[in-house]
Amino acid sequence: MEQFQDTVNFIQDTFKTEAFIPLHAPHFGGNEKKYLNDCIDSTFVSSVGEYVNLFEEKIAAYTGTKYAIACVNGTNALHMALLVANVKPEDEVVTQALTFIATANAISYIGAAPVFVDVDKDTMGLSPDALKNFLEQHAVKKPDGFTYNKTTGKKITACVPMHTFGFPARIDEIVAICKTWNIVLIEDAAESLGSYFKGKHTGGFGDMAVFSFNGNKTITCGGGGALVTNDEALAKQAKHLTTQAKEPHRWKFRHDAIGYNYRMPNVNAAIACAQLEQLDAIVENKRDLAEKYTAFFKEIGLDFAQEPKDTKANYWLNALVLKDEKTRDAFLNFTNDQGVMTRPIWDLMSTLPMFESCQHDGLKNSKWLEKRVVNIPSSYRP
Numbered sequence: 001m002e003q004f005q006d007t008v009n010f011i012q013d014t015f016k017t018e019a020f021i022p023l024h025a026p027h028f029g030g031n032e033k034k035y036l037n038d039c040i041d042s043t044f045v046s047s048v049g050e051y052v053n054l055f056e057e058k059i060a061a062y063t064g065t066k067y068a069i070a071c072v073n074g075t076n077a078l079h080m081a082l083l084v085a086n087v088k089p090e091d092e093v094v095t096q097a098l099t100f101i102a103t104a105n106a107i108s109y110i111g112a113a114p115v116f117v118d119v120d121k122d123t124m125g126l127s128p129d130a131l132k133n134f135l136e137q138h139a140v141k142k143p144d145g146f147t148y149n150k151t152t153g154k155k156i157t158a159c160v161p162m163h164t165f166g167f168p169a170r171i172d173e174i175v176a177i178c179k180t181w182n183i184v185l186i187e188d189a190a191e192s193l194g195s196y197f198k199g200k201h202t203g204g205f206g207d208m209a210v211f212s213f214n215g216n217k218t219i220t221c222g223g224g225g226a227l228v229t230n231d232e233a234l235a236k237q238a239k240h241l242t243t244q245a246k247e248p249h250r251w252k253f254r255h256d257a258i259g260y261n262y263r264m265p266n267v268n269a270a271i272a273c274a275q276l277e278q279l280d281a282i283v284e285n286k287r288d289l290a291e292k293y294t295a296f297f298k299e300i301g302l303d304f305a306q307e308p309k310d311t312k313a314n315y316w317l318n319a320l321v322l323k324d325e326k327t328r329d330a331f332l333n334f335t336n337d338q339g340v341m342t343r344p345i346w347d348l349m350s351t352l353p354m355f356e357s358c359q360h361d362g363l364k365n366s367k368w369l370e371k372r373v374v375n376i377p378s379s380y381r382p
Ligand SMILES: *Cc1c(COP(=O)(O)O)cnc(C)c1O
Pocket: 073, 074, 075, 076, 099, 100, 102, 103, 162, 188, 190, 191, 211, 212, 213, 214, 224, 225
């Protein structure tokens, strides 16, 4: 209990308050109001407008990708990525069980089935070893060039690793495995804007990647998402499908496919542009907090999750790995009772009623982490 009281005191000192401390509050310290006013004055508040185009240019440049498609949120950016990856209702998509629900939900929107493989203990992201083992045991590459699940007979079309809490997964190894098996790689980089693997921004490794700008993410525009890619054909198709698949014409309303109303409104993009200008400063501020946590938790003997080797993390949500489930529950009770918000990591997708019959690989590390990991306050500090 002394460790827990010390933790509460340290967090209250660090955030300079004894009032309620949330897990992650947004920070609006730049041109948000200016750009919003400008957007309203222009009357272009919906999906046509200068800020949406500008946001797409900026997010592509920031992440080092060629094309970005602004979406209404990260979940439908994921849905769009899976659609243009040509995932079909009878297909399977390999992902991790230790993730936020949106990853598995987007796969289900297609009608495809998620297959869950384990994560690495240090990155908490999809384990390339687990992926390789799963494919070698359960998959076969057929003469058509595609990979099929030997047990279910279904095509394994895509793989969606997730960069948990902004810690990059071992993405270079995952790229190599997906190439070997001809599986489309979509990075769920919703949590990792501002995180780098071997000097390259996350999201630039896969065939496509998605980011989220929800209220609790590193930067936010209320609700928003982006799909990024270096592939021109995929980018064009995604842009077309997010805008109701309308054929370009000065006045005619004609559509050549079943499209979606997934394009980010200009109002949100105005805020997003202002937030992007502050992204580097916000990440530096969060990394400074993580450094303070690192020193403090080392001193009191708790295991604070740190960026894996060869990576630079945005420390979106800071995390502790506690001794066991009992200690975790005691910690959650103690801190939340004192107004310091903490939260356990997600229940594994494979334990939820809609996904419990999905194939998985035993999920050893995922089950271990599920019982022990908690998030602690991680907001920008002015
Ligand atoms: C936030 C998040 C998303 C997308 O969330 P939206 O709220 O739809 O923007 C997707 N995957 C993960 C892992 C996330 O954390």
